[in-house]
Amino acid sequence: MTSSDILSFDDRPFVVQLDAFSGPLDLLLHLIREQEIDIADIPIATIAEQFLAAIEKLGINQAADYLEMAARLLRIKIRLLLPQPLDDDEWEDPRAELVRRLLEYEQTREVADLLSSRATARAERFPRGWIPDPPQPLPPEIIIDLEGVVGAVERVIDAMQQPIIHRVVPRPLDIEGATKRIRELLAGRSRLDFQEIVGERPHVSLVISVLIALLELARLGEALLVQAKPFEEFTIVGESPSAAA
Amino acid sequence: MSANHLAQLLEAALFSASHPLTLNELRGLEPDVSPADVRKALEALREHYETDEHAFELVELAQGYQLLTRREHAEALTEARIAHRPRKLSAASLETLAIIAYREPVGRAEIEEIRGVAADGVLKHLQDRDLIDVAGRGEGLGRPLLYRTTDTFLAMMGLNELSELPRLDQLAVALRPLAEELPETEGEGEAVPAEEQPEDS
Amino acid sequence: MSANHLAQLLEAALFSASHPLTLNELRGLEPDVSPADVRKALEALREHYETDEHAFELVELAQGYQLLTRREHAEALTEARIAHRPRKLSAASLETLAIIAYREPVGRAEIEEIRGVAADGVLKHLQDRDLIDVAGRGEGLGRPLLYRTTDTFLAMMGLNELSELPRLDQLAVALRPLAEELPETEGEGEAVPAEEQPEDS
Numbered sequence: 342m343t344s345s346d347i348l349s350f351d352d353r354p355f356v357v358q359l360d361a362f363s364g365p366l367d368l369l370l371h372l373i374r375e376q377e378i379d380i381a382d383i384p385i386a387t388i389a390e391q392f393l394a395a396i397e398k399l400g401i402n403q404a405a406d407y408l409e410m411a412a413r414l415l416r417i418k419i420r421l422l423l424p425q426p427l428d429d430d431e432w433e434d435p436r437a438e439l440v441r442r443l444l445e446y447e448q449t450r451e452v453a454d455l456l457s458s459r460a461t462a463r464a465e466r467f468p469r470g471w472i473p474d475p476p477q478p479l480p481p482e483i484i485i486d487l488e489g490v491v492g493a494v495e496r497v498i499d500a501m502q503q504p505i506i507h508r509v510v511p512r513p514l515d516i517e518g519a520t521k522r523i524r525e526l527l528a529g530r531s532r533l534d535f536q537e538i539v540g541e542r543p544h545v546s547l548v549i550s551v552l553i554a555l556l557e558l559a560r561l562g563e564a565l566l567v568q569a570k571p572f573e574e575f576t577i578v579g580e581s582p583s584a585a586a
Numbered sequence: 587m588s589a590n591h592l593a594q595l596l597e598a599a600l601f602s603a604s605h606p607l608t609l610n611e612l613r614g615l616e617p618d619v620s621p622a623d624v625r626k627a628l629e630a631l632r633e634h635y636e637t638d639e640h641a642f643e644l645v646e647l648a649q650g651y652q653l654l655t656r657r658e659h660a661e662a663l664t665e666a667r668i669a670h671r672p673r674k675l676s677a678a679s680l681e682t683l684a685i686i687a688y689r690e691p692v693g694r695a696e697i698e699e700i701r702g703v704a705a706d707g708v709l710k711h712l713q714d715r716d717l718i719d720v721a722g723r724g725e726g727l728g729r730p731l732l733y734r735t736t737d738t739f740l741a742m743m744g745l746n747e748l749s750e751l752p753r754l755d756q757l758a759v760a761l762r763p764l765a766e767e768l769p770e771t772e773g774e775g776e777a778v779p780a781e782e783q784p785e786d787s
Numbered sequence: 788m789s790a791n792h793l794a795q796l797l798e799a800a801l802f803s804a805s806h807p808l809t810l811n812e813l814r815g816l817e818p819d820v821s822p823a824d825v826r827k828a829l830e831a832l833r834e835h836y837e838t839d840e841h842a843f844e845l846v847e848l849a850q851g852y853q854l855l856t857r858r859e860h861a862e863a864l865t866e867a868r869i870a871h872r873p874r875k876l877s878a879a880s881l882e883t884l885a886i887i888a889y890r891e892p893v894g895r896a897e898i899e900e901i902r903g904v905a906a907d908g909v910l911k912h913l914q915d916r917d918l919i920d921v922a923g924r925g926e927g928l929g930r931p932l933l934y935r936t937t938d939t940f941l942a943m944m945g946l947n948e949l950s951e952l953p954r955l956d957q958l959a960v961a962l963r964p965l966a967e968e969l970p971e972t973e974g975e976g977e978a979v980p981a982e983e984q985p986e987d988s
Contacts, residue, residue, distance in 0.1 A: 363677040364703035406703045445700055451757050452684035453677065456743055460675060463744035465660035466645070467669040467803035468604045468652060471853065598842035598860035615863050638839070641799035659799035666815040669803040706905070713879050714908035720879055731904065 365410035366446040368395060373443070380443055383436055385421055389414035413439070514546055519554035527564065527579040535575055592616055593627045600631075606650025606741055648740035649747060672742075682708045683717060683739065687748055691721035691732035709733065717742065793817055794828040798854075801832075807851035883909045884918060884940065888949055892922035892933035910934065 362368045372391050373380060392414055396407045420435040519538075526533055538551050555577060558564040568575035595615045599607060612624050628651060632644040642653045655663065663669040675683070682705060685697050697705045712718045721734040740747065796816045800808060813825050829852060833845040843856045856864070883906060886898050898906045913919045922935040936949065 363681055364701050366702040367677070410702060442700075442702070446702065448754065448757055449681050449684050449700055452688060452751070453680035455752070456684055456687070457675070457680050459743045459745070462657070463742060464671045464674075465657045466654035466744075467660075467663060467799075468654055469601060470604075470669060470803045470805040471807075472602065472604045594840065594842045595860060595863055598856045598864055601843050601854075602856050602864055614866075638835075639795060641795045642802050653802075655799045655803050659796060662796055662816050663799055663803055666800065666812065668800045668808065668812065668816070710905050710908055714912065720882075 362399075365392075365407045366443065367450075368392065368407070369410065370443060370447060370450070380447075381440055383440070385414060385418045385436060389418050514550045514553070516550050516553050516557070519547070519550040520558065523551070523554055523558060523564070523577070527577070531579045533577040533579075535577065538577070590627060590630070592619060592623060593630055596624065596627050597631055600644070600651060600653045603652070606647040606652040606737070608650045612651065645744075646746050647744065648737040650737075650741075652741070676708075678703070678708045679712060679717075682712060683735065686718055686733050687735050687739070687751060688754060690734035691724075692734075693724050693726070693730040693732050695726075695730060697733075791828060791831065793820060793824065794832055797825070797828055798832060801845070801852060801854045804853075807848050807853040809851040813852065879904070879909050880913060880918075883913060884936065887913075887919055887934050888936050888940070888952060891935035891949075892925075893935075894925050894927070894931040894933050896927075896931060898934075 362371065369388070369392060372378075372388055372395065373383065378384065378388070389411070393411050396404070396411065417435045417439060523533075523538060526538065535551070535555075539547055543551075555564060555566060559566050563580055565578040565580050566575055567578055592615075596612055599612060599615055609621055609624055612628075613619055613621065628644065634640075635643050641659055642655045645652055645654050655669070660671075664671060678701075681701055682697055685700050686692055689696065694705050694709060697709070709718070713720075716736055716738040718733045718739065719736050721732045723729040724732050735748065745751070793816075797813055800813060800816055804812075810822055810825055813829075814820055814822065829845060835841075836844050842860055843854045846853050846855050879902075882902055883898055886901050887893055890897065895906050895910060898910070910919070914921075917937055917939045919934045919940065920937050922933045924930040925933050941947065941949070
């Protein structure tokens with residue numbers, strides 16, 4: 342049989358495409374249905390040749406699954422050619438297993454078609470399309486057991502080489518006081534050094550208080566902060582119309 | 587809609603989920619509410635959507651509840667490119683799903699035997715799409731993975747449970763027991779060595 | 788809801804759209820409908836949701852129209868974790884996560900050897916869900932990506948750190964027996980990882 346034969350059986354157009362078949366059983370079933378062959382009495386010799394021609398035509402002859410089926414068909418064909426034993430009870434139809442598989446596959450196809458139409462119907466109904474972003478995941482549950490905590494504390498203590506003890510003395514910032522003091526000083530003179538406001542060896546909290554107070558006064562337009570160079574001492578100029586120049 | 591607080595909560599929940607919610611999940615919305623209360627409120631919602639001709643309806647899917655638009659709007663929505671039909675499954679995927687749905691839990695070898703094609707690519711694809719998952723391991727050589735269909739599969743098919751599919755003997759192609767069909771077929775015969783591992787399915 | 792066909796279509800569209808819809812997009816639903824018609828129908832919908840005390844409302848944002856659940860339900864939804872119910876992880880995902888958690892950083896090849904199944908789909912899925920991320924690249928051929936679990940994974944498991952996981956030898960269904968089984972599985976048999984590091988971290 343040549344490849345042109347595969348194009349027509351009984352003069353009917355016979356067009357096959359590679360992706361039209363989901364496997365060798367599908368192709369086999371197609372050949373059988375196309376020619377209205379009784380599945381229980383398959384003319385194996387004909388079908389085997391058509392199958393081989395078809396996979397060659399389709400360019401799928403490299404596919405192991407198809408080749409395996411082709412080999413199987415040829416084996417069945419050969420076995421049918423062997424003389425049958427006289428005793429019928431001993432003889433079994435070499436096509437039986439193939440027929441069983443074809444029927445099973447046909448049934449699978451029927452279910453697949455059913456699923457396909459169900460999925461198509463279902464696909465015509467849409468769920469809500471916009472789902473808000475999930476909020477931040479909830480924090481993990483925290484499991485605390487005393488033993489674990491004690492153990493962790495001991496590990497931390499062991500890891501510490503020297504205990505460092507800090508003494509913390511509360512000394513709140515006094516921005517109001519600093520502001521008042523700067524205003525008083527500026528009332529007497531037009532220029533001040535930062536040092537003059539905070540005095541010798543000031544506490545850090547005083548420095549910060551004064552700094553914030555100065556920035557606030559500058560914002561209010563009561564003082565001008567002048568610094569000649571970066572990192573240099575800066576001068577506070579009282580911002581009255583006369584002192585601005 | 588009535589001022590029923592439970593019905594409102596249920597609607598809010600169903601509205602903000604893109605997948606079916608089970609009765610248990612819905613019960614979590616309100617403490618001390620019985621399954622019967624939830625069912626009654628759901629029924630009221632269903633009726634309300636029907637009576638007031640809302641564009642969506644309450645559907646039971648995958649043993650849960652979900653709001654879905656009515657089929658009659660499908661065409662207008664897809665033509666206006668507002669909603670999109672999901673991609674169709676390939677024949678290979680559908681056949682594999684068909685086999686798993688009716689035989690689960692089932693291993694790769696059996697699926698390949700029925701389809702006559704290697705199945706690993708399709709199985710992976712179906713797993714990635716969450717249409718099947720691994721149910722466990724079989725007893726045989728190499729303890730093969732066994733597959734089953736998922737709730738996503740049910741939801742995709744518009745099924746509440748697998749038993750809604752027709753029984754195999756209700757299909758047009760009913761597989762009669764082999765013995766009836768072809769009395770002479772037991773045992774493949776020695777002439778075909780190593781060809782066919784006897785499957786016990 | 789009135790029998791107004793346009794209002795139904797608009798509701799269907801607003802319900803199923805994945806983004807806020809502009810007046811123009813909404814007009815695409817029905818030929819020859821004027822912006823005024825659409826606005827009127829939208830207003831009717833808005834009023835209906837209000838009057839019937841639906842759990843959602845029609846909101847006009849800069850980008851267009853949208854149906855959103857009312858604020859007052861947010862808490863109940865979050866508490867019931869329905870708005871963002873984590874989908875159940877498939878067995879494939881769980882197995883892969885378990886392998887990564889116990890062996891991290893670990894490459895795809897090793898995961899595939901243990902599970903006996905291709906892992907790229909699952910790995911992508913887990914990455915998408917922020918349960919694993921890439922820890923770096925291995926030394927071997929092609930410098931494979933190495934994966935590790937994320938803080939999200941820990942949070943989901945209710946763990947503070949990976950070391951809180953039960954040790955491998957305490958696990959009833961440990962990963963190790965699975966690996967020991969490998970030589971029997973068809974094909975991949977020879978490639979059993981030689982390193983069976985007893986890790987306890």
